[in-house]
Amino acid sequence: MVLINIQEIAAMSIEHPLCKLVAYATPLALALISQPAFAHAHLKSEVPAAKSVVSAAPSVIKLKFSEGVEPKFSGVSISGPKNVPVKLSQPTVDPQDNSRLLISVQGPMPAGQYRVNWHAVSVDGHKTKGDYSFSLK
Incomplete structure (x- = not known):
């Protein structure tokens, strides 16, 4: 020793x-x-929820993060059946909660499986990304 x-x-x-x-x-x-x-904005919840089956097409995708996000540097894309992209608005943040990203759905969504790909830049500049899926019946 x-x-x-x-x-x-x-x-x-x-x-x-x-x-x-x-x-x-x-x-x-x-x-x-x-x-x-130096935390990162981690996805805490989403609407439609991951692995859920919804009966009506959502008009807005809502992503709740662990901290505030910068909408100008964050983004979402959705691909549906046969990998067809869904038309979406530019992301905005909820005026009462800058950790909630809101994206309006502007295109049609037929029944099928959808994949949501997202990336977010937190207010402290750190980038995170992920994806999840849901189904529309």
């Missing part, structure tokens, strides 16, 4: 391997510990 005395460490030159290790490891450890402060 190796025991290191604090006085011995203080007397070591910066060229000593242990000092170099401490000098490089400390900032790295601090950066890893502080990462949660």
Whole structure:
């Protein structure tokens, strides 16, 4: 077992391997510990819900994130049966809640399986993306 005395460490030159290790490891450890402060906008809920079966075509897609999002840098696309894209409006945020992205559906949606692909940039500038699906009967 190796025991290191604090006085011995203080007397070591910066060229000593242990000092170099401490000098490089400390900032790295601090950066890893502080990462949660730089959160990302994670999708918390969606309408229509993931894996749901809806009986009527939605007029608006609603995506709720864990933090505020920038609509100018966020986006959504929907593809339906046979991979046909659905026409959508530009995303906006709910005036009462900037963590809720709203996208109006402007094109027809026949019955079938739909995939929603989204990307969001949070107000702190971090980008996230994902997808989910739902069915329309």
